[in-house]
Amino acid sequence: MSGATELVVNVETISDGVILHPKGDVDMARSPALRTKLTEALKGKPARLVVDLVDVPYMDSSGLATLIEALQTTRKNKIKFIVCNLSPRVRSILEIARLTTVFTVVANREQAIKA
Amino acid sequence: MSGATELVVNVETISDGVILHPKGDVDMARSPALRTKLTEALKGKPARLVVDLVDVPYMDSSGLATLIEALQTTRKNKIKFIVCNLSPRVRSILEIARLTTVFTVVANREQAIKA
Amino acid sequence: MNEPHLHARILSRPELMAPMRAMLCELASRVGLNETECGHIALAIDEALTNIIRHGYKNDPDSHIWISVWELQNPTGLRIQMDDLAPNVELKKLKGRELDDIRPGGLGVHLIYSLMDSVHFSRRTEGGMRLVVEKFHAHAAANSYANVKHNSQV
Amino acid sequence: MNEPHLHARILSRPELMAPMRAMLCELASRVGLNETECGHIALAIDEALTNIIRHGYKNDPDSHIWISVWELQNPTGLRIQMDDLAPNVELKKLKGRELDDIRPGGLGVHLIYSLMDSVHFSRRTEGGMRLVVEKFHAHAAANSYANVKHNSQV
Ligand SMILES: Nc1ncnc2c1ncn2[C@@H]1O[C@H](COP(=O)(O)OP(=O)(O)O)[C@@H](O)[C@H]1O
Ligand SMILES: Nc1ncnc2c1ncn2[C@@H]1O[C@H](COP(=O)(O)OP(=O)(O)O)[C@@H](O)[C@H]1O
Numbered sequence: 001m002s003g004a005t006e007l008v009v010n011v012e013t014i015s016d017g018v019i020l021h022p023k024g025d026v027d028m029a030r031s032p033a034l035r036t037k038l039t040e041a042l043k044g045k046p047a048r049l050v051v052d053l054v055d056v057p058y059m060d061s062s063g064l065a066t067l068i069e070a071l072q073t074t075r076k077n078k079i080k081f082i083v084c085n086l087s088p089r090v091r092s093i094l095e096i097a098r099l100t101t102v103f104t105v106v107a108n109r110e111q112a113i114k115a
Numbered sequence: 116m117s118g119a120t121e122l123v124v125n126v127e128t129i130s131d132g133v134i135l136h137p138k139g140d141v142d143m144a145r146s147p148a149l150r151t152k153l154t155e156a157l158k159g160k161p162a163r164l165v166v167d168l169v170d171v172p173y174m175d176s177s178g179l180a181t182l183i184e185a186l187q188t189t190r191k192n193k194i195k196f197i198v199c200n201l202s203p204r205v206r207s208i209l210e211i212a213r214l215t216t217v218f219t220v221v222a223n224r225e226q227a228i229k230a
Numbered sequence: 231m232n233e234p235h236l237h238a239r240i241l242s243r244p245e246l247m248a249p250m251r252a253m254l255c256e257l258a259s260r261v262g263l264n265e266t267e268c269g270h271i272a273l274a275i276d277e278a279l280t281n282i283i284r285h286g287y288k289n290d291p292d293s294h295i296w297i298s299v300w301e302l303q304n305p306t307g308l309r310i311q312m313d314d315l316a317p318n319v320e321l322k323k324l325k326g327r328e329l330d331d332i333r334p335g336g337l338g339v340h341l342i343y344s345l346m347d348s349v350h351f352s353r354r355t356e357g358g359m360r361l362v363v364e365k366f367h368a369h370a371a372a373n374s375y376a377n378v379k380h381n382s383q384v
Numbered sequence: 385m386n387e388p389h390l391h392a393r394i395l396s397r398p399e400l401m402a403p404m405r406a407m408l409c410e411l412a413s414r415v416g417l418n419e420t421e422c423g424h425i426a427l428a429i430d431e432a433l434t435n436i437i438r439h440g441y442k443n444d445p446d447s448h449i450w451i452s453v454w455e456l457q458n459p460t461g462l463r464i465q466m467d468d469l470a471p472n473v474e475l476k477k478l479k480g481r482e483l484d485d486i487r488p489g490g491l492g493v494h495l496i497y498s499l500m501d502s503v504h505f506s507r508r509t510e511g512g513m514r515l516v517v518e519k520f521h522a523h524a525a526a527n528s529y530a531n532v533k534h535n536s537q538v
Contacts, residue, residue: 025402025405027398027401027402027405027430028398028401028430028434028437028438029397029398029399029401029402058405058423058426058427060427060430060431060434061431061434061489061491061492061495062434064488064491065488065489065491066488068486068487068488069488072488088419088420089419089420089423092420092423092424093423093427096495096498096499097491097494097495098484099486102486140248142244142247142248142251142276143244143247143276143280143283143284144244144245144247144248173251173269173272173273175273175276175277175280176277176280176335176337176338176341177280179334179337180334180335180337181334183332183333183334184334187334203265203266204265204266204269207266207269207270208269208273211341211344211345212337212340212341213330214332217332233395233446235394235395235397235400236392236393236394236395236400236403237392237393237394238390238391238392238393239390239391239392240389240390240391241387241389241390243389245414246389246390246411248410248414249390249406249407249408249410249411249414250407251410252406252407252409252410253403253404253406253407253410254403255406256402256403256405256406256407257400257403260399260402260403292387
């Protein structure tokens with residue numbers, strides 16, 4: 001299908017790092033776009049990387065795999081990696097995959113910036 | 116399919132009439148439920164009948180037909196018939212069917228009660 | 231013509247129209263059509279299915295409707311084909327009331343013509359009717375009218 | 385088995401998964417499943433299609449996947465069947481990593497088992513694989529376990 005539907009990922013700079021703000025379902029067709037943005041952000045070796053999922057109504061295992069991959073890089077490079085603003089549906093996906101304790105999950109951006 | 120998905124229509128009494136508040140898509144499967152509620156409300160010969168479409172994201176021609184039928188009864192019986200709170204999508208459907216001038220369409224409930 | 235991206239057979243039941251709408255809206259937005267354009271496609275398909283169920287199959291819930299969807303390029307859009315096996319009618323009978331004649335009903339066929347960029351009713355040699363409709367991205371349609379003809383012959 | 389309410393053939397493309405999810409969610413909610421249950425069905429089907437596209441068809445975008453959906457009663461729910469024509473694999477190979485072993489990937493099959501009430505993988509005699517999954521209304525499933533068996537033999 002057309003490229004008109006690439007996942008849009010906003011990137012915002014904060015004092016000690018970066019916030020990524022993807023907009024739309026993160027599924028097999030769209031997780032590659034998130035992966036690209038995460039890789040770019042990680043190259044800059046920020047002290048903190050936040051993924052704000054407020055506009056992600058849905059995520060599948062390709063999205064989870066993308067986040068896990070980023071988590072592993074952040075661990076290696078001592079980068080704080082935080083996800084925030086999970087919808088009940090996305091939270092339930094993380095729970096089923098037993099990932100809620102693996103990630104640092106906080107309620108909102110304010111907490112993500114301080115965490 | 117199961118009856119679990121009948122259209123829910125809230126009915127509220129106001130000083131001079133009734134407000135109907137359907138919740139969900141009003142399509143071929145669900146417009147009969149709206150029709151029943153409209154017929155019931157009209158039997159009471161209220162001075163004013165308001166249909167609040169705030170929770171109707173979608174309507175097809177069976178929904179429009181149901182409203183037109185009610186409009187005709189209200190005209191015969193000198194009942195004020197007002198629809199309010201149209202979403203852009205529902206408004207566009209009324210426009211395409213050239214019905215915006217046929218119905219009394221107002222922005223919100225407050226105006227509907229006074230109109 | 232290329233193979234459709236999706237080819238579905240559904241039972242002739244009103245309850246299946248909402249799932250079809252949801253699918254088509256999602257497909258339409260994935261090819262870049264906007265909210266309003268998606269809504270228009272949903273409504274047109276809804277009206278077409280309603281007519282097949284009501285007039286074609288006389289509300290029999292166990293008949294079949296076939297829906298095929300193609301993604302179009304140059305200009306960008308969707309083609310949707312709906313086939314039935316109901317007794318087919320003369321094409322000239324396929325019309326409702328004039329829009330200025332305000333009565334309940336008789337709006338469906340008008341809506342389909344108003345909502346879509348291309349509407350083609352035909353009688354199938356196997357029996358039944360076929361309706362093929364196309365909707366293009368507003369921008370695309372305006373800029374490449376010449377391609378429409380070409381595209382529909384792919 | 386009765387005829388499915390919907391029987392669709394789609395091309396093996398990731399872009400068609402969102403439309404399938406939207407359709408299934410709508411179907412699920414129409415049979416009375418709640419938000420969360422609809423989300424679970426969407427995710428399970430998504431994972432199954434991802435595996436067919438990725439492992440079965442090695443990302444070839446022009447292969448076929450067949451999806452059939454039945455509404456179930458007593459208990460209320462949905463049955464969804466997915467067929468492919470990819471080279472079929474030994475069933476024992478169909479599993480990912482243990483959930484405690486945190487790595488990217490290897491989650492799909494576990495998710496399908498966690499999300500659905502009934503999961504049945506088989507190799508088709510015509511070639512390819514078949515996956516049949518069922519999800520019941522939580523309330524219905526709890527109250528009428530005895531019916532499950534009966535129902536799946538209809
Ligand atoms: N699929 C169909 N099969 C048979 N007759 C049809 C079909 N679609 C439309 N018609 C005919 O065209 C007329 C106009 O249809 P429409 O504009 O949708 O209005 P309505 O369905 O409310 O009558 C119908 O009354 C019917 O006679
Ligand atoms: N439809 C399929 N066809 C062939 N092999 C499959 C299929 N589904 C799953 N598999 C196999 O099962 C393994 C586990 O799948 P899954 O749990 O979804 O994890 P992942 O796809 O991330 O590897 C896959 O790596 C693959 O070897």
